[in-house]
Amino acid sequence: MENQSLNYNEVIVVEGKNDEARIAKIFPNATIVTTNGSEISIDTLLLLEKMAKTREIILFLDPDYPGERIRTIITNRIPNAKQAFIPKRLAIDEKKHKVGVEHATDSDIINALKNLLTPSEVKGTLTMNDLFHLGLVSQADSKELRRKLSDTFNLGNPNGKTLLKRLNFLNISYQELEEFLYAKKR
Numbered sequence: 001m002e003n004q005s006l007n008y009n010e011v012i013v014v015e016g017k018n019d020e021a022r023i024a025k026i027f028p029n030a031t032i033v034t035t036n037g038s039e040i041s042i043d044t045l046l047l048l049e050k051m052a053k054t055r056e057i058i059l060f061l062d063p064d065y066p067g068e069r070i071r072t073i074i075t076n077r078i079p080n081a082k083q084a085f086i087p088k089r090l091a092i093d094e095k096k097h098k099v100g101v102e103h104a105t106d107s108d109i110i111n112a113l114k115n116l117l118t119p120s121e122v123k124g125t126l127t128m129n130d131l132f133h134l135g136l137v138s139q140a141d142s143k144e145l146r147r148k149l150s151d152t153f154n155l156g157n158p159n160g161k162t163l164l165k166r167l168n169f170l171n172i173s174y175q176e177l178e179e180f181l182y183a184k185k186r
Contacts, residue, residue: 010056010082012113013048013074015067018102023060026106027113031055035074038066045077052078058116060084062100063091063157083117083166085156115154117170124168126177131164134177148184149177 011031014020020032033051035044048057059074059081061067075081086104093103101109131137136146137160146163150156155166167177 010058011048011051012058012060012084013081014060014101015062015070016100016102019060019062019100022102022104022109026109035061035070038069040070040073045074048074049077052081057081058084058113060086060101060112063088064099068156068162080119082119083169084112084115085117085150085154086112087151088157112154117154117166119169120171124171124173126164126167126172126174128160128164130174130177131160134174134181136160136163136177145181145184149180152180 011033012023012027013033013035014023015035015037017034020034023030023032033044033048051057057074057078057080059071061071063086071083075083086101086108088099090108091101091104092099104112128137132139136142136149139145142160146158146160150158150163153170153172155163158166
């Protein structure tokens with residue numbers, strides 16, 4: 001994905017005008033739709049549904065609660081939307097204490113858009129009990145283990161319940177998780 005030669009058939013969905021400006025600076029030819037914050041309108045949802053009939057939708061929302069809320073709303077309406085995540089620690093403006101795509105570096109934005117999560121036709125069958133047995137929930141080091149897993153698989157910064165949804169969304173198996181965890185312990 002080269003910055004200037006990017007020719008998207010995709011539509012990148014972001015939260016606000018500052019996010020839109022950052023993406024447009026890096027990818028001037030990109031089609032970008034803003035949700036105008038966490039109060040995504042029915043008109044915006046209908047527009048995205050119409051666009052999804054002929055174009056791919058990429059959700060690139062802030063790594064915070066409102067961003068996750070919007071991601072869930074849109075994904076419920078457009079289940080085949082691709083997902084771009086940026087780790088929260090890479091999207092923080094230290095001076096203003098704000099989180100958002102707009103605060104990430106160009107290279108972090110490019111990386112997030114290179115590593116899209118694509119929904120699997122076949123959904124995974126992991127359970128919360130599986131995550132418990134793997135140490136990804138309800139353990140002293142679960143949060144750190146989830147962070148490492150999320151960084152490796154580019155899953156954002158999910159809590160246990162959201163991690164389960166994303167792993168099943170991608171059809172990641174118990175065996176793949178075991179192999180990842182075993183490699184981390186070596």
